[in-house]
Amino acid sequence: MNKKIIGGVSAFAIAVVGTGVYLAVPASAGASGHPGVKAADGAKGHPMRGVRGFRGIRGVHGQATVRTKKGFAQVDWQRGRLTATSGGTLSVRSADGVTWQWKTDDKTRVRKDKAKSTVSQLATGDFVFVAGLDAGGARTAKRVVVPNKVPAQETASPTPSHS
Template sequence: MRMNTKTLIAGAGAAGLLGLGLFVTVPALADPSPETPATVSHGKLRERHPGLWQRRGLAARGVHGEATVRRGRDGGFQVVTWQRGEVTGKSGAVVTVRSADGVSWQWTTDAKTRVRKDGEKAQLSAVATGDKVIVAGRRTGDTRTAAVLRIPKD
């Protein structure tokens, strides 16, 4: 069977975007270790702290993003999104987060939203204006629904 070049390029592009989305999102939810010197080369950093080099790279500088990914077996698609920033408002189940670049998104929370503060389980009531947060979830239309809202340790 002969492979269509456009199909091959589209597949490689989709795989690359998914990989980039995972590279940015997954490490962004973890705390970078502040005691590691920034001057350590990537090779030595990998030896002393496996996986830390990823958090020190692009993911540690990212402020927000989204990717379209294929859902499980039904073959549909969904938009997954994340944001790192400061809580600028909270009204009921809606939290407004502003990133360092000025982008402000509202996140709807529900019973499935996992809230973590300082590495421990917490309630939405623990989230206050001014908190630095990392939030991730999915977007449907203009509505972003938080799956995880995390307040990292200072």
């Protein structure tokens, strides 16, 4: 295919995804009052580079395929209650009842009480945001954040849905 066509299709896809993220971010997100994605961290081209931006999204869990310098990578994210920690594995249950297992390693970055922390300092019952890579169904946590404020939806009982 022509490089101009591929470039145009890529730009369109980025615009569509960007618009979706913009519409999904609450107006109150971000300390500066801007409803955008926070500044990225990490090495250029790394699949977890923009993980801070996921925290502003209202969803409870999800997946995205991202392009890196080394090819494509599947990035997963989840927010919910930490239900168990055992042998380098975290179990997180989202508000909709979905429970995912996350492997941790020495590269897993943890933030708790606005400071760097460790996986061993996470406690069952903590409300967490986890993001990491998906390699064939095995999720590896790269970032775990315990926010200072627990969203109101997490403290209230879920309302029954009508179908």
